[in-house]
Amino acid sequence: MSAVHRAPAPLKLGVGLALILGLAALPAERAWWGLWALPLLVLVAFLARLSIVGLLRRLALAVPFLLGVVSLAWFRPHGLEIALGLLIKASLSLFTLQILASTTPISDIVRTLRRMHVPEVLCDAIALLARYSTVLADEALRMRRARAGRTLRASRVHWWRVLGNSVGLLFVRTVSRAERIQVAMRSRGGA
Amino acid sequence: MHIPDGFLSARVALGYAALSSLGIGVACYRLRSESDRGQSALLGVSAAFVFAAQMVNFPVVAGTSGHLVGSALAAALLGLPGALIVMTAVLIVQCLVFADGGVFALGANVFNLGLVGCVVGYCCYRLLCGRAPSSTRRVAAVAFAGWCATLAGALSCASQLALSGTARLPVVLPALLGVHALIGLGEAVISALVVATVLRFRPELLERAANGGLEARAPASAVLAGLGLSVAVAALLGPLAYAAPDGFAHVMQSLGLRASAQPSPLAPLSEYGIPGVVSGVLATVLAGCFGTLLLFGLCWLLARALVPRPARASDAEAPRVAVESSG
Numbered sequence: 001m002s003a004v005h006r007a008p009a010p011l012k013l014g015v016g017l018a019l020i021l022g023l024a025a026l027p028a029e030r031a032w033w034g035l036w037a038l039p040l041l042v043l044v045a046f047l048a049r050l051s052i053v054g055l056l057r058r059l060a061l062a063v064p065f066l067l068g069v070v071s072l073a074w075f076r077p078h079g080l081e082i083a084l085g086l087l088i089k090a091s092l093s094l095f096t097l098q099i100l101a102s103t104t105p106i107s108d109i110v111r112t113l114r115r116m117h118v119p120e121v122l123c124d125a126i127a128l129l130a131r132y133s134t135v136l137a138d139e140a141l142r143m144r145r146a147r148a149g150r151t152l153r154a155s156r157v158h159w160w161r162v163l164g165n166s167v168g169l170l171f172v173r174t175v176s177r178a179e180r181i182q183v184a185m186r187s188r189g190g191a
Numbered sequence: 192m193h194i195p196d197g198f199l200s201a202r203v204a205l206g207y208a209a210l211s212s213l214g215i216g217v218a219c220y221r222l223r224s225e226s227d228r229g230q231s232a233l234l235g236v237s238a239a240f241v242f243a244a245q246m247v248n249f250p251v252v253a254g255t256s257g258h259l260v261g262s263a264l265a266a267a268l269l270g271l272p273g274a275l276i277v278m279t280a281v282l283i284v285q286c287l288v289f290a291d292g293g294v295f296a297l298g299a300n301v302f303n304l305g306l307v308g309c310v311v312g313y314c315c316y317r318l319l320c321g322r323a324p325s326s327t328r329r330v331a332a333v334a335f336a337g338w339c340a341t342l343a344g345a346l347s348c349a350s351q352l353a354l355s356g357t358a359r360l361p362v363v364l365p366a367l368l369g370v371h372a373l374i375g376l377g378e379a380v381i382s383a384l385v386v387a388t389v390l391r392f393r394p395e396l397l398e399r400a401a402n403g404g405l406e407a408r409a410p411a412s413a414v415l416a417g418l419g420l421s422v423a424v425a426a427l428l429g430p431l432a433y434a435a436p437d438g439f440a441h442v443m444q445s446l447g448l449r450a451s452a453q454p455s456p457l458a459p460l461s462e463y464g465i466p467g468v469v470s471g472v473l474a475t476v477l478a479g480c481f482g483t484l485l486l487f488g489l490c491w492l493l494a495r496a497l498v499p500r501p502a503r504a505s506d507a508e509a510p511r512v513a514v515e516s517s518g
Binding site for chain 2: 058
């Protein structure tokens with residue numbers, strides 16, 4: 001836990017959002033001004049002891065969409081300039097968001113949202129989503145393993161069918177899990 | 192289709208954030224007023240389900256892959272307000288935990304994938320279902336709704352990019368719609384399979400979801416509703432008749448092929464236009480209408496293939512057994 005991890009979540013969210021807002025407000029021709037923020041971001045990432053390789057790898061995941069939109073921007077007057085500007089703005093914003101996301105636990109985010117008077121239903125949904133996404137991912141993995149144990153191999157049509165079937169079954173299991181959770185919550189005096 | 196930060200201008204991002212918060216506010220209000228708060232666990236765990244289902248990738252042409260969005264599916268399974276809350280929760284977590292989609296563009300993303308996807312998906316689904324739908328009709332309806340929702344989301348995404356001045360509409364609209372017409376097929380197939388499975392094990396879940404939203408004005412028949420919807424889709428495609436040649440010409444110009452390529456972009460259109468219809472717009476609309484109707488027919492066939500016969504076995508079982516035993 002570094003100092004960046006321990007910093008209050010509203011502060012981090014505020015600073016990150018302000019930086020991204022500033023980047024968005026830059027006109028495309030001046031986008032390289034945004035590069036002044038890069039040393040600051042690298043410093044924060046260093047203080048938070050994040051691995052630069054990991055950050056770059058996750059940045060690479062978003063590259064197809066970035067390049068797609070950038071190449072569409074190309075077909076305009078001064079296209080190259082605008083496309084480069086967009087690329088700089090988008091990558092810097094993404095870098096900021098990644099640092100923010102990897103230093104802020106979801107529980108802090110939910111607490112901040114509650115303090116901002118975001119509707120309770122939505123906050124509950126986010127909190128439960130954060131808690132149960134790994135549980136459901138494990139359940140999906142178990143189902144896939146069980147299926148692999150029973151089926152020898154699948155043709156392409158069969159593959160779609162198996163996929164849809166298991167997602168459907170996952171929903172059925174999700175609902176019965178939700179019913180159990182609801183009963184448990186109610187018996188402990190919850191909603 | 193998650194728009195990252197940096198592509199939307201400040202005005203567009205803030206405007207769509209305002210629109211989305213309005214929609215979420217209405218959804219929260221409806222949920223609070225209609226249910227006894229007994230749904231919070233269902234919504235939260237369903238959000239986790241949609242989150243997990245979005246990890247399912249399927250191949251689209253040429254090495255790219257698409258993944259399920261699930262807004263139409265969620266709308267069919269949970270009702271409109273619930274689906275909107277679920278999609279919003281998923282998008283917020285994807286943005287703030289996995290840096291997928293921008294935080295400043297969050298409003299726009301919630302608008303495209305949540306608001307537009309759920310509303311379009313839900314309306315298509317309810318319109319096609321009518322009042323007392325059979326299993327086949329439900330499965331066909333959710334498949335078609337999934338396709339429409341994907342396309343509508345792409346349309347809204349393209350218009351946001353164009354409004355921000357990131358790309359020109361004639362370029363970005365055909366590109367996004369073209370890719371998402373294919374991704375929508377995957378979405379349709381997976382949604383149909385999921386609903387068919389749910390119908391087999393817990394059919395009452397789909398009944399319950401239907402009670403939690405707008406009451407459907409049951410149209411005369413599924414065919415009529417399909418026709419109406421395809422006309423609506425075709426009306427959306429209308430501008431493409433102008434846009435596509437323009438965009439094409441522009442690509443050609445920027446590649447320096449202006450001189451030789453100038454007359455050709457218009458030629459195929461007049462050749463493939465339907466005889467007797469002079470206007471290119473009308474021809475595109477008719478072609479779009481035909482394509483959508485074809486897709487609707489395919490959805491119906493898919494549903495026929497997916498829903499097992501015993502669904503209506505109660506009255507058909509006895510005679511069939513008799514025939515088989517005599518033959």
